[in-house]
Amino acid sequence: MPRQTRQERYNARPPRQNRGIIFFIIIVVLFGIVKIAHGTYKSLSDTVTNSYQKANIKHRRDVNTVIKHKKPLSILLLGTDTGELKRTDKGRTDTIMLVTINPKTEKTTLYSIPRDTMVAIPGYEKDFPSKINSVYTYTNISDTVNTISNYLNVPIDYYALVNMGGLEKLVNQVGGVTIKSPLTFTFSADTAHETGKHRYKFYQGSSTFKYAADGHHFKTYHKMNGAAALAFSRMRYMDPNGDYGRTQRQRMVISAILKKTASPQMLFNKQFMHSISANVRTNLTFKEMLSIAGAYYQAKNNVVTKSATEQTVMHNGVSYQVLSRSEKQKTTNQLRQSLNLKAAKTGPIVAGNAKKARIPFDIEMALKE
Template sequence: MNNHLKRTDRWNQRKENKNKWKKGIKISLLSFLVLSLLLGGYLFYTFNQFGSSIFRNAQGEKPDQTQDNEFGISDLFTNSFDRPLNVLVLGVDAREDQSFEGARSDTIMVMRIDPKTKQVATVSFPRDTYVRIPKYGYQKINHSMAYGGIPLLEATIEENFGITIDNYIAIDFVAFTEIVDALGGLEVYTPSSMYYIASDIQVELTPGFHHLNGEELLGYVRYRHDAEGDFGRIKRQQYVIRALAEKAVSAKTILKAPKLLDILGEHISTDLSKQDLFSIMKTYHSFSKADWHPMTLSGTPGRSSRDNLWYYYYDEEDKQKVLEHLDKYSSVKQFE
């Protein structure tokens, strides 16, 4: 049995035994903000209502009410987060009028969380990264989402990097713009002009400081037409996510928690249970940006002689840096 079939069997078994709904409706780059909001220690009732709305089945529909994913008072004293987890954080260009089916992931991140160290290590993978996709051969990593959804993307990451994915979190772009607006926007600095107008992205910024609303910030984080290309885009995403996470857990934001969680509840998808989410929240109740350690897969962009397309190439040394980074902030070393 090849690796892909083993990975598929494990996926099916996990779905059956744990009663988790694996395929979300829509996804976006703001996935990390979900964790930050939960880490803020919001009221039990608000959390419970939020948790009721984020679970989806394979068709992106809310599960039948008879499904057992309830969360009661006794669960406040139960901890299911007892080992390090690798959480896949995804993003695609999905809007309210678009289907999740066949979408390509716009942002791909693996987040390693640990109940002992209480640190968060993340690795971002450029969407043009040249990898082997099971059954489809060598292509860009973001194509795997379009071919086989989250299961195939997980299998692709495991086969190419040796990282087993335990869970996923995903949100769409509507959540990004609405959350940014609810938080009052964000100030950014642009060292040079940024201009690009298309159907899916619009950005017009002069050099200097700018206070951006949700739509403007979405253009800012998706822009990739400067000298750094996709690598610069990832750096902007990491800055914005960190800044928004800091805003989300601030004292001034607590009163906005119900509204923020309502927005997220309509636009996120995860296979983490309510108990998992609450256990993570308790573990990271004092989370700050100092506990978050991001990095990006290093490599070299280049044009392929095979199909004349641009790819982001990495080698064994680049891969090893990723594994060492994930292990560095964890109590359990997976990749030694």
């Protein structure tokens, strides 16, 4: 498939446009690498070490004890809208997934948190309302993990932060993916809308799609390369389910990648491994990956996807997703149950100090429902 260069994408990018959509599959890092690591310790250790980044996370429990006793663990997956298109700024975490892995039930849960979720960022309540995807922009990785953990009252044991270059490179490394689209839509990689160059046409219920580099002369394809998977995952404005629909497509790509990485041949591929390490930062050490390999590996065969039900609220012309107190409690209940933890009250309604945020009456009513 003809593929635009980074320079072409950068030149075509409208100023200040949010190109945010990229995520990385921590399940590949966790369940793929560790399964074969015993036989290739040195080379894999060097590769994984390149991804390691310590974070000052306020752990709610002893992570070493969790792994030692084979208890369910959690990983916060964050995808930033940078790393491609010559974008080197810090960016926002446009993809937020809390992954829980339960070795007892042999189940992995991918819980999506919409990027537009309204919050008051701790320490920056004066800027309320903010979106949860900007917590990282205002603070750092440690504060981001701590904020989300406190917001939902759920322990977060590890994190994985991935830049925008990760998805496209990873899909190319696995040889492309085949996915049936849940809806029919047209998307331009240049404009993030239906018109423009580098247009893709996806069709509901079909894995066949069309692509036109000039935006007009389409050719038919049956397998997505990295650029196509990125386009398939990025579209939001034409989806009747908005960001919920987009996170659904993200999870479909995750599942497709999982299937392709199941073979030892792929995981022994040094170029594939380098692609992982070059685009992800995590506080999972290689030793920790090895120690959890046997007990958690089977959980990758039963992947459940969930997302909170939020309502759209407009404030000063900006659209936000509001998680009411009752829905927020439901989310906390589900996550704690997946971690085999006792039920507990959910965290602060807007993450930060509500009094300092000076929440308007109409928003306060939406939050309290």
